[in-house]
Amino acid sequence: MGFLLLAIFLVLMIIGVPIAFVIGIVALIGIISIPYTPEATVPMSMVNGLDSFVLLAVPLFILAANLMNSGKISEKLIELALAIVGPIRGGLAHANVLVSMMFAGVSGAAQADTAGVGKILIPSMLKKGYDKETAVGITAASSTVGVVIPPSIPMIIFAGLTNASIGALFLGGIVPGILIGVGMMVFVYIVAIKRNYPRAERVEIKKFLKLLGESIPALFTPVIIIGGIISGFFTATEAAAVASIYTLIVCMFYYKTIKVKDLSGILMDTLALSSLSLFALAAASALGELMSYYQIGAMAQEFFDSNIGSKWLFILIIIGFFLFIGTFMDAIPAMILFVPVILPTALEFGIDPVHLGLIVVITLAIGLITPPYGLCLLLAAKIGNMSVERSFVAVIPYIAIILVILLFVAFFPQIAFYIPKLINPALF
Amino acid sequence: MKKFVNTLEKIQMTVGVLFLCIFVFVIVLQIITRHLGISVIWTEEVANYSFIWAIFMGAAVMINRREHFNFDFIVQKLTGAKKAGLSIFNDLVLIVFNFVIFLLGLQVVTEFWNYRWATLPEMKMGYVWIAIPIMALTMIVYSISHLIDHVRAVKAKEVIE
Amino acid sequence: GTDELEVEADGTIKLIAAHNQTSPDNPYQTGLLKFKEVVENESDGKIEVEVHAGTIGTEESQLVEKLQLGAADLVVVSPGLMTQTGIREVDILSAPYLFKSYDHWLRAIDGPVGEEMAEIINEKSNNSFKVLGYWTAGVRHFYGKKPLESIDDLKGVSLRTQTSGVISDFWQATGAIPSSISWGELYQGLQQDVVDSSENAYPFFVQQAHHTTPNGKYITETAHDFTTRLVLFNGEKFDNLPENYQEIILKAAEESVIAEREATNTQDVEYKEKAIEEGAVVNEIDREPFIEVAEPILDEFVKEIEAEELLQKIRDLE
C-alpha cells in the first residue's frame, strides 16, 4: 500500500494537482485502505492540525511584514542599508543582503521580504548594470535569513512540536543568520570586483543621521519582539501580534504611510498568503495521522537504532532528508510530518532539541530557494522576469554558503549557542 | 455563474478577514488582561477557532484564484485540447476530493454538533466543525466554474480546428 | 461511524487503544501495555491490541472524538473532557479538594460513586462510551517562585491552571490569578516570568523540568486534586463483541487499573525525589484553610451541574 500511495502522490503532483490537495488525497486514500479507521478522521485531523495556538504566529508575522511593505518601511530600510554599505563595490547587492537581515528581525516570514525588497531592488540593480543572475540570485538567497534570524515562524512551529525553548532557538539563530548574511556579502564583493559593479554614492553624515533617525521606530521592532519574549512579557505567538500592532501604529501615526482604507487590502493579502501554507499544513496533518496509524515513527527509530551508529551520521542524514523534502514542500508541513518521526532518535543520540531545531530550520530555509517549490526563488524569478531554471543556477553559490554555515552549526553548536549562553545561561 | 462566483468569493474573503481580525484582537486582549491580573480563560480557544475559520475560508478563495501551489510544467508544455483536457482532469480531481470531504465534514458536524467548547460551555463545537463542509462546498463551486471555463476552451479549439 | 466489528481475513480482531502522553515511561503506557498483554494472552492472539502513545492525538478531545467515531476503541481521558461531550456531572471529579486523601478517593471511585458515574456516562452518551475503569494521574500540588506558608501567600500570584470553571473559581477565591498558557509554552513561561506558578502532579511537571525554573522551584504539597482518569471503550462496539471477548476485555481492564495506579504511585515518589535532588524545595502545608475555601465553591458547583447527591455520597465516604 505504501508504494501505491507514493505512486499516486507522484502522479498527481506531476500532472499539476495543487500539492496541498495531493497530500490530502493521499491521506484520504490511505485512511480508506485501513479497515478499522473511519474516513471522517481526515477532515477531523485537518481541523485538529490547525487547532494549535503557536500556529497563529504564521498569519501574524505575515501581517507584520505586509504592513512593513505597504507602510514603505521596507523602502526606508533599503535607503538606510544603502547609506551604510552602498559605497562598497557592488553596493546595491550588499544593501540587498543587509536590508534582508533588518527585515528578518521584524518578520518571521521570508517571502514577504523577497516580494517587498525585490520589487524595489531588482529593477534598480538591473538599471545600474548588474546582471540578472546577481540581482535575482542575491534577492532570493538573502531572504532566507528571514527564518534564521529571529523571530522565525519555523522556529516557533518547531518549538511547539518538541517543547524546545523558543527563547533559546531565537537567540541561537542570531549568529548563523548573521554569518549567512556576511558570507553572502563576501561572495557578492568578489563578484562585484570581477564584473566591476558600481558603488553607490557616499551619503553625507547629516543625511545619514536623518535616515537613521527616521528608521529607528522601524528598527525598534526586533528589540520589542525579542526583548518581550526573553523578559517574559509575552509569549512568542503573542509577540507576533504585538509586532503587527506596533508596525501598524508606527505606519499610521508616525510615518503616516498607511491609511484606514488601505487596511482591508493588507488584511486580505495576509489571509491569502497565510491560508496557502496553512491549508497545506492542515492536509499534512491528515497525512501525519495516516503515518501514525502505520506507526512510521517507531519504524524510523528502529531503523536508525539498528543501522546508524553515529550521531554525526544521523545529523547528516537529517540534513540530506530535509534538503530533499524542502524542494517540494513548505517548511511547516515538512516539520509537522517529519519532526515527530526523528525526534525520539535525536534525543536518544543526545542531540539537544534546540540544536536539532537550528539544523532543521536552516536546512528548510534552503528549501525556500530550491526548485521546483522554493517560494522565494519563484517570487524573485517572477519579479526579475527570469526562468526558474536560470534563477536556480544563480542561487547555487548562495546555497553553498548556507550549507557551509549549516554544517558549522551542526558540528560546532557552541558557535550558534554563544549568544544565547551569554544572554541567558539558564536556557541550557 | 461568473457573477455569482465573484460575489461568493467576496463574501468568503470578508468572512475570513473578520475572523483574522477577531483573533488578532483576542490575542492582544489576552496579553493586556494577563498583565492587569484579570483572568480571561477563553482567549486561546476563541483565537484558535477564529483562526481555523479564517484559514479555511482563505484556502477556498485561493482555489478560485488558482493560487494553491502546483507543478505546472506539464500543463505548460501541452497545448490546445490536450492542455484543456488535463486541466479538466485536475478540476475533476479537486471536485471529487472536495465532495468526499464535504460528505465526511457533514458527518463530523452531525456527530459532534453538541460537543462543548472547553472554556465557553455555552458554545457548541458544531460552530467550528461546520467550517469544513462550507469550505469544501465553496471549493466545489469554484472548481466547477473553472471546469466550465476549460470545457469552453476545448469547444472553442474544436470550432477553430 | 464504524461501530461494527472489523474482523480481519484470518478472523482476528484489532483494537486501537490510545492515550495522549508521548513519553514512553508514562504510567498510561504501562497501563495500556498491560491491557494489551492480558487481552492478547487470554484471547490466544485472536484479539490484537495496537497501543498509541500520543500518536493519534496529543489532545484528549481528539481521542474522545476518535472513540465516538470508531477510529479508536479504548481511550484514556480526564473527567473534564466529558463536559465537552455534554455530560456535566462527571466534571465533579475535577473539583479541588473533593477527595481528602488517596484512600478517600479509592473508597469512592472503586465503590458506589464510580459505579454511578459509569452508568451516567453510558446512558448520557447513548452507549457511545463505556467506562472500563478508573486510572489516576497522581496528586496535584502547587509549585511556584515562593513556597506557600499559608493560603494568604497566594494573593496576587499568577497561576497556570486548567481552564475548567470550578478549578479556576477555586484558585480565584484563594486570591491567586488563574492564567491561561498552553502546557507546551509553560516551561518557557515559568523560566521567563510570564507566570509566577503552576500546579500539577510530580511526574508531569518534573518530566518537563518545571522544577528547574526559578518560578517552579518551590513545591508546596497542597494535594488539591487526587486525579481521576477515565478508561473509556466504545459501548456499541463492546456490545457487539462475543461474550467471551467481553469478559477478556473486562479482565484486562481490571489488571490495567492495578498496573497503572501502581506505576503512578511509584512515579509520584520517584519524581518527588528527583525534584529534590535537582534543587527543588518541597514543603507541606495545613490543608484545612484550603478546604474551607473550596467547600462553598463545591456546593455551588454541584448545583450547577446537578450532582448534589453525588457530592453527598462522596462526602459520606470521608
Ligand code: NA
Ligand atoms: Na526573522
Ligand code: NA
Ligand atoms: Na534581499
